[in-house]
Amino acid sequence: MNKGLLIVVSAPSGCGKGTILGEVLKEDNFYYSVSATTRCPREGEVNGVNYHFISKEEFQERIDSNGMLEYAEYCGNYYGTPRKEVEQMRLEGKDVILEIEVKGAMKVRTLCPDAIFVFIAPPSVKELERRLRKRGTETDDVIAKRVSEAANELTYAPKYDYLIVNGALEKAVDDFKTVIKAEKLKACYATEILDEVINNA
Amino acid sequence: MNKGLLIVVSAPSGCGKGTILGEVLKEDNFYYSVSATTRCPREGEVNGVNYHFISKEEFQERIDSNGMLEYAEYCGNYYGTPRKEVEQMRLEGKDVILEIEVKGAMKVRTLCPDAIFVFIAPPSVKELERRLRKRGTETDDVIAKRVSEAANELTYAPKYDYLIVNGALEKAVDDFKTVIKAEKLKACYATEILDEVINNA
Numbered sequence: 001m002n003k004g005l006l007i008v009v010s011a012p013s014g015c016g017k018g019t020i021l022g023e024v025l026k027e028d029n030f031y032y033s034v035s036a037t038t039r040c041p042r043e044g045e046v047n048g049v050n051y052h053f054i055s056k057e058e059f060q061e062r063i064d065s066n067g068m069l070e071y072a073e074y075c076g077n078y079y080g081t082p083r084k085e086v087e088q089m090r091l092e093g094k095d096v097i098l099e100i101e102v103k104g105a106m107k108v109r110t111l112c113p114d115a116i117f118v119f120i121a122p123p124s125v126k127e128l129e130r131r132l133r134k135r136g137t138e139t140d141d142v143i144a145k146r147v148s149e150a151a152n153e154l155t156y157a158p159k160y161d162y163l164i165v166n167g168a169l170e171k172a173v174d175d176f177k178t179v180i181k182a183e184k185l186k187a188c189y190a191t192e193i194l195d196e197v198i199n200n201a
Numbered sequence: 202m203n204k205g206l207l208i209v210v211s212a213p214s215g216c217g218k219g220t221i222l223g224e225v226l227k228e229d230n231f232y233y234s235v236s237a238t239t240r241c242p243r244e245g246e247v248n249g250v251n252y253h254f255i256s257k258e259e260f261q262e263r264i265d266s267n268g269m270l271e272y273a274e275y276c277g278n279y280y281g282t283p284r285k286e287v288e289q290m291r292l293e294g295k296d297v298i299l300e301i302e303v304k305g306a307m308k309v310r311t312l313c314p315d316a317i318f319v320f321i322a323p324p325s326v327k328e329l330e331r332r333l334r335k336r337g338t339e340t341d342d343v344i345a346k347r348v349s350e351a352a353n354e355l356t357y358a359p360k361y362d363y364l365i366v367n368g369a370l371e372k373a374v375d376d377f378k379t380v381i382k383a384e385k386l387k388a389c390y391a392t393e394i395l396d397e398v399i400n401n402a
Contacts, residue, residue: 117388119388121394121395121398122398123398123401124397124398124399124400124401124402125398125399125401126401126402127401151399154395154398154399157388157391157395158388158389158391158392158395159388160388161387161388162383162386162387162388163386163387163388163391163394163395164386165394165398175382175386178379178382178383178386179383179386181376181379181383182363182379182380182382182383182384183383185363185364185365185376185379185380186362186363186364187318187320187358187359187360187361187362187363187364188359190358190359190364191359193322193364193366194322194355194358194359194364196325197322197323197324197325197326197355197366198325198326198352198355199325200324200325200326200327200328201325201327
C-alpha cells in the first residue's frame with residue numbers, strides 16, 4: 001500500500017476553506033489533522049475535534065522530543081501540529097490534511113519535501129470584503145484588518161504547488177479533488193505499481 | 202492568456218496510447234504536434250497528418266537553424282519535432298501533445314523544463330504480450346522483441362511526471378484529463394489569476 005499524501009492547505013479567512021474541506025472530508029480516504037494548543041477551550045469547542053487542548057508543560061515536552069511537526073507561539077499560547085498522528089495516518093494510507101497559516105506552511109515545506117501545498121484564494125479581495133461585510137458580524141476595523149491580512153497572505157500563493165480560486169463552491173471542491181487525484185498519478189509514487197506492471201501475470 | 206502546456210507522452214507499443222490520445226484530442230484545446238521525417242511516406246500516409254515529409258537537406262537546415270526541438274536518426278532517416286509549430290500553438294493557448302519515445306522525451310526534459318511528462322503503461326507486460334498475440338498480426342519473434350522493448354522502456358517511467366496505467370480505456374482517458382486539469386491549477390502558472398484576485402473589483 002502506498003503512503004497517504006500530506007496536503008497542506010492555507011487560505012485567508014473568509015475564503016470558504018472550511019466549507020471546501022468539509023465537502024472533501026466527506027470522503028473516507030481523508031484525515032483532518034487536529035492541531036494542539038495550550039490556550040483554553042472556548043465555549044462549544046471540543047477536545048480532540050477543534051483542538052487537542054494540552055498544558056504548556058506537555059506542549060514543551062513534545063517540542064523537546066521532536067513531537068511537533070511545526071508550531072508557533074501566538075498571544076502567549078502555543079499552537080502546533082502533532083507529528084505522530086500525521087505520520088501514523090499516512091502509513092495507514094490516509095491522505096492527511098493540515099490546515100495552517102502561510103508561515104507554518106512554509107516551515108512544513110522545508111521539513112516535508114513530499115507534502116503538497118494548496119492555497120485557496122477568494123475570487124477577488126474586493127469580493128472577500130463584500131462577503132465579510134455581508135456576514136455583518138465584524139466591525140469596519142476588523143474587516144479592514146482581515147482584508148489587509150488577506151492581501152498579504154496572497155503574496156505567499158506563488159510559493160504553493162496549487163492555487164484554487166473559490167468563486168463557486170462546487171468547482172473549488174472539484175478542483176481540490178482533481179489535484180489529489182493527479183498527485184496519486186505521480187510517477188515518483190508509482191514504484192509498487194511499476195513492480196506490478198513488470199511482474200504480474 | 203496563459204501559454205498552453207507542453208505534454209510529452211511516451212508508451213511502449215501496444216499500450217493503447219493512440220486510442221487514449223484520440224479521445225483526448227477530441228477536445229478543442231489540444232494540439233497534436235506532427236513530427237517531421239526524411240523517410241518516404243508509406244501507403245496511406247498523408248503529409249502533415251502522419252508526418253511532415255521533408256527532404257534531408259531541409260531537415261539538416263532546420264537542425265542547423267535550431268528549428269528542431271529534438272531529433273534522432275533511425276535506420277538512415279531523421280525524425281524530429283519542429284520547434285516553431287510547438288511554440289506558436291502554445292502561445293495561442295493550446296496544449297501541445299508530443300508523442301515521442303523515451304530517449305527523445307529525456308532530451309525534451311532537459312530542453313523544456315516546463316514540459317509535463319506522461320508515461321502510459323500496460324496493466325502488465327504479460328497483458329501487453331496477450332494483446333499483441335490477440336491482434337495476430339506479428340510473428341512470435343516480433344512479439345518477443347516488442348515485449349522486451351516494453352520492459353526496457355518501463356524502466357524510464359519513474360523519470361516521468363505521471364504514470365497512467367491503461368487497464369480500462371475510459372479510466373486512462375479520465376486520468377489523462379485529470380493530469381492536465383491539475384497542471385492548470387499549478388500556482389506557478391497563476392500570475393495572471395493572482396493579479397486578478399488582488400486587483401479586480
